[in-house]
Amino acid sequence: MTATPMVEANRVHKYYGSNLVVRGIDLTVAEGEVLCLVGPSGSGKSTFLRCINHLEKVDAGTISVAGELVGYREHNGRLRELRDSEIAKRRSEIGMVFQHFNLFPHMTVLENLIEAPVRVRREKPTEAIERGQALLTRVGLADKADAYPRSLSGGQQQRVAIARALNMRPKLMLFDEPTSALDPELVGEVLDVMRGLAADGMSMIVVTHEIGFAREVANTVAFMDDGVIVESGPPAQVLGDPRHERTRSFLAKVLS
Numbered sequence: 001m002t003a004t005p006m007v008e009a010n011r012v013h014k015y016y017g018s019n020l021v022v023r024g025i026d027l028t029v030a031e032g033e034v035l036c037l038v039g040p041s042g043s044g045k046s047t048f049l050r051c052i053n054h055l056e057k058v059d060a061g062t063i064s065v066a067g068e069l070v071g072y073r074e075h076n077g078r079l080r081e082l083r084d085s086e087i088a089k090r091r092s093e094i095g096m097v098f099q100h101f102n103l104f105p106h107m108t109v110l111e112n113l114i115e116a117p118v119r120v121r122r123e124k125p126t127e128a129i130e131r132g133q134a135l136l137t138r139v140g141l142a143d144k145a146d147a148y149p150r151s152l153s154g155g156q157q158q159r160v161a162i163a164r165a166l167n168m169r170p171k172l173m174l175f176d177e178p179t180s181a182l183d184p185e186l187v188g189e190v191l192d193v194m195r196g197l198a199a200d201g202m203s204m205i206v207v208t209h210e211i212g213f214a215r216e217v218a219n220t221v222a223f224m225d226d227g228v229i230v231e232s233g234p235p236a237q238v239l240g241d242p243r244h245e246r247t248r249s250f251l252a253k254v255l256s
């Protein structure tokens with residue numbers, strides 16, 4: 001018996017208008033695994049990530065998270081889109097962290113952390129606060145609970161954004177270039193938090209240009225170009241001894 005994968009994508013296609021930007025992606029992420037998705041700008045990485053929590057609808061193919069179809073249910077062999085409330089519920093089980101932190105500016109750090117658990121999950125504030133404080137400790141910001149986002153550095157804001165996502169107790173975390181907007185000296189503190197999450201067994205898909213991080217933390221690296229996964233495999237193979245010329249030339253650019 002094989003365990004249900006955390007993410008399973010089958011022949012996923014996505015158009016914007018007549019522009020086919022995701023062209024048949026197959027991919028599996030096992031529970032507790034880290035997949036790093038690398039590739040040039042415009043290759044469809046963000047679009048594919050957004051399909052995983054149904055922020056974008058796939059035009060063909062299917063995605064399942066923890067064995068449940070994303071956005072749809074099967075009825076008499078046909079796919080029917082879920083109701084908005086069901087979509088929101090499934091989406092709330094997937095944490096997403098973007099390049100830009102998108103914290104609520106008028107709320108303190110701790111208020112940012114408890115907003116979704118209380119509003120979406122209808123949790124008791126006391127429980128969400130207790131967990132939120134523990135998460136702030138975990139990301140090294142225990143003393144910032146009452147601070148406003150604007151008073152924090154970019155690296156601190158991104159660590160708050162990660163803690164906010166974790167406070168929903170997600171099954172899966174998606175990161176879309178979480179360090180790309182940061183000053184170089186702030187990248188490490190965010191990667192350290194992500195490294196810790198991976199070590200604790202969180203299932204993660206990380207779009208990143210941080211090749212060192214991918215080499216060290218990923219179970220699998222997938223190189224995406226022009227809407228397809230050109231090659232994927234263990235980091236040592238894909239990053240150290242790529243089979244495809246497109247992968248080699250991309251790596252030569254980001255590593256130079």
Ligand SMILES: Nc1ncnc2c1ncn2[C@@H]1O[C@H](COP(=O)(O)OP(=O)(O)O)[C@@H](O)[C@H]1O
Nearest residue numbers: 016017021039040041042043044045046047048
């Ligand atoms: N909302 C959108 N509407 C139309 N085209 C889009 C939209 N988002 C992305 N695209 C296009 O889809 C392609 C893939 O973009 P994206 O998924 O953002 O790539 P990446 O994250 O790899 O840089 C690009 O050509 C981009 O211009």
Ligand SMILES: [Mg+2]
Nearest residue numbers: 045046047176
């Ligand atoms: Mg992108």
